[in-house]
Amino acid sequence: xxxxxxxxxxxxxxxxxxxxxxxxxxxxxxxxxxxxxxxxxxxxxxxxxxxxxxxxxxxxxxxxxxxxxxxxxxxxxxxxxxxxxxxxxxxxxxxxxxxxxxxxxxxxxxxxxxxxxxxxxxxxxxxxxxxxxxxxxxxxxxxxxxxxxxxxxxxxxxxxxxxxxxxxxxxxxxxxxxxxxxxxxxxxxxxxxxxxxxxxxxxxxxxxxxxxxxxxxxxxxxxxxxxxxxxxxxxxxxxxxxxxxxxxxxxxxxxxxxxxxxxxxxxxxxxx
Amino acid sequence: xxxxxxxxxxxxxxxxxxxxxxxxxxxxxxxxxxxxxxxxxxxxxxxxxxxxxxxxxxxxxxxxxxxxxxxxxxxxxxxxxxxxxxxxxxxxxxxxxxxxxxxxxxxxxxxxxxxxxxxxxxxxxxxxxxxxxxxxxxxxxxxxxxxxxxxxxxxxxxxxxxxxxxxxxxxxxxxxxxxxxxxxxxxxxxxxxxxxxxxxxxxxxxxxxxxxxxxxxxxxxxxxxxxxxxxxxxxxxxxxxxxxxxxxxxxxxxxxxxxxxxxxxxxxxxxx
Numbered sequence: 001x002x003x004x005x006x007x008x009x010x011x012x013x014x015x016x017x018x019x020x021x022x023x024x025x026x027x028x029x030x031x032x033x034x035x036x037x038x039x040x041x042x043x044x045x046x047x048x049x050x051x052x053x054x055x056x057x058x059x060x061x062x063x064x065x066x067x068x069x070x071x072x073x074x075x076x077x078x079x080x081x082x083x084x085x086x087x088x089x090x091x092x093x094x095x096x097x098x099x100x101x102x103x104x105x106x107x108x109x110x111x112x113x114x115x116x117x118x119x120x121x122x123x124x125x126x127x128x129x130x131x132x133x134x135x136x137x138x139x140x141x142x143x144x145x146x147x148x149x150x151x152x153x154x155x156x157x158x159x160x161x162x163x164x165x166x167x168x169x170x171x172x173x174x175x176x177x178x179x180x181x182x183x184x185x186x187x188x189x190x191x192x193x194x195x196x197x198x199x200x201x202x203x204x205x206x207x208x209x210x211x212x213x214x215x216x217x218x219x220x221x222x223x224x225x226x227x228x229x230x231x232x233x234x235x236x237x238x239x240x241x242x243x244x245x246x247x248x249x250x251x252x253x254x255x256x257x258x259x260x261x262x263x264x265x266x267x268x269x270x271x272x
Numbered sequence: 273x274x275x276x277x278x279x280x281x282x283x284x285x286x287x288x289x290x291x292x293x294x295x296x297x298x299x300x301x302x303x304x305x306x307x308x309x310x311x312x313x314x315x316x317x318x319x320x321x322x323x324x325x326x327x328x329x330x331x332x333x334x335x336x337x338x339x340x341x342x343x344x345x346x347x348x349x350x351x352x353x354x355x356x357x358x359x360x361x362x363x364x365x366x367x368x369x370x371x372x373x374x375x376x377x378x379x380x381x382x383x384x385x386x387x388x389x390x391x392x393x394x395x396x397x398x399x400x401x402x403x404x405x406x407x408x409x410x411x412x413x414x415x416x417x418x419x420x421x422x423x424x425x426x427x428x429x430x431x432x433x434x435x436x437x438x439x440x441x442x443x444x445x446x447x448x449x450x451x452x453x454x455x456x457x458x459x460x461x462x463x464x465x466x467x468x469x470x471x472x473x474x475x476x477x478x479x480x481x482x483x484x485x486x487x488x489x490x491x492x493x494x495x496x497x498x499x500x501x502x503x504x505x506x507x508x509x510x511x512x513x514x515x516x517x518x519x520x521x522x523x524x525x526x527x528x529x530x531x532x533x534x535x536x537x538x539x540x541x542x543x544x
Binding site for chain 1: 386387389445448449450452453454455456457458459460461462463464465466467469470471472473474475476477478480481482483484485486487488489490492493494496497500503504506507508509510511512513514515516517518520521522524525526527529530531532533534535536537538539540541542543544
């Protein structure tokens with residue numbers, strides 16, 4: 001049972017988690033470099049400022065990827081009595097390795113909630129963000145079964161759907177399901193910007209394709225750098241497809257173009 | 273004033289236009305290879321089957337690009353008394369040229385409504401589809417001013433926002449604003465399909481990026497082939513950006529990645 005939690009980082013994910021946990025009766029303590037966010041959370045009765053004077057069951061590292069990887073070292077001495085340490089980052093190998101090396105691997109389970117949008121910060125946080133959202137849980141090699149169960153409990157409490165996935169498998173998979181779409185959306189946006197096209201010139205479909213370009217450059221630079229070895233093959237695969245399409249367009253062969261487009265549509269039609 | 277209109281092609285666009293015009297009291301006559309669609313429109317009191325026995329003010333060619341280009345030849349003899357002939361295709365140079373060559377250029381104004389989604393067919397058509405939607409109007413060199421005014425009136429009646437744009441400028445612009453996003457979405461979908469990723473594995477952002485892959489392969493093969501000379505430079509520009517991103521990822525240089533991503537976000541932020 002989770003009675004108290006420290007949430008470090010009150011952005012979209014951390015802030016929303018703090019709101020939901022507080023609503024479930026969990027005593028939430030919050031830390032953030034941005035003192036205004038901590039003050040706002042306190043004023044709204046969601047979380048008290050984190051002082052580490054009270055013991056907590058769970059610590060959630062909800063700052064951006066790099067910062068989260070740096071945090072455990074700084075905080076390792078304060079983790080006594082903590083039954084679960086988790087994060088909310090979009091890559092899992094590096095933080096799981098860092099936790100193991102810091103000697104907190106027994107209580108560390110990496111979390112990656114597939115929730116949120118291109119907005120960020122405390123002001124974007126809200127209750128119910130995780131309802132129905134998949135959350136990948138990546139334990140360390142040395143993680144206790146109790147800690148994994150507590151991670152499941154944490155996310156289930158806020159309506160999410162946890163699934164345990166090895167960190168390496170997670171990072172390989174997310175390179176395709178998340179990092180590649182982000183890369184494509186950003187690259188397309190840059191091409192349009194260079195051509196003098198405004199986003200308001202696009203139809204609804206074009207706005208969909210470029211929506212992810214609004215994501216945080218700080219967060220995404222960290223993700224793409226952190227997962228570079230898995231992202232590069234995905235980028236290469238997209239380049240192969242772009243070339244195939246270019247050749248089909250250049251050929252003027254409508255049947256070939258139709259086949260190319262039809263295979264994309266078939267894939268879409270399986271989950272429209 | 274528009275009292276009667278023939279709509280040829282009862283798909284998403286033609287069907288929706290027929291519904292809206294009928295709701296405004298216009299006598300609508302409808303033709304479609306699919307007799308069931310014509311029957312459905314008649315049964316719902318939206319349009320009578322087109323026989324060409326009644327004179328009409330306006331003829332709307334709402335069949336796919338290639339078919340629309342073939343239609344005027346077949347129908348040129350029936351266009352007596354018609355004050356405006358228009359289409360709804362996504363490219364404009366080829367149909368405007370064809371209309372000029374057929375000798376109906378004086379009454380022809382190409383239309384391209386930026387409305388609809390990846391769905392298609394009469395069943396997807398609905399009232400109000402064009403409310404607030406931009407519609408590009410591309411006259412021929414010989415088009416009468418009256419025909420242009422009638423085209424404005426037609427689209428304004430159904431709530432759209434017409435804008436006159438030269439056919440060449442239209443096709444250049446749409447290569448970027450519409451055809452390139454479609455190409456990127458389809459290429460990404462094919463890359464994901466080849467990697468064994470299902471669309472249901474994606475988060476909301478990834479689903480946004482791949483939504484256009486559900487577009488009609490028939491319609492889009494025609495569009496991309498018809499506008500190949502403008503689409504190819506746009507594809508090349510996207511490839512340049514993809515390569516730039518690949519290099520930034522491979523470099524492991526977070527500042528470089530951040531700058532790349534930040535420029536995409538700046539563009540997005542102008543019209544979020």
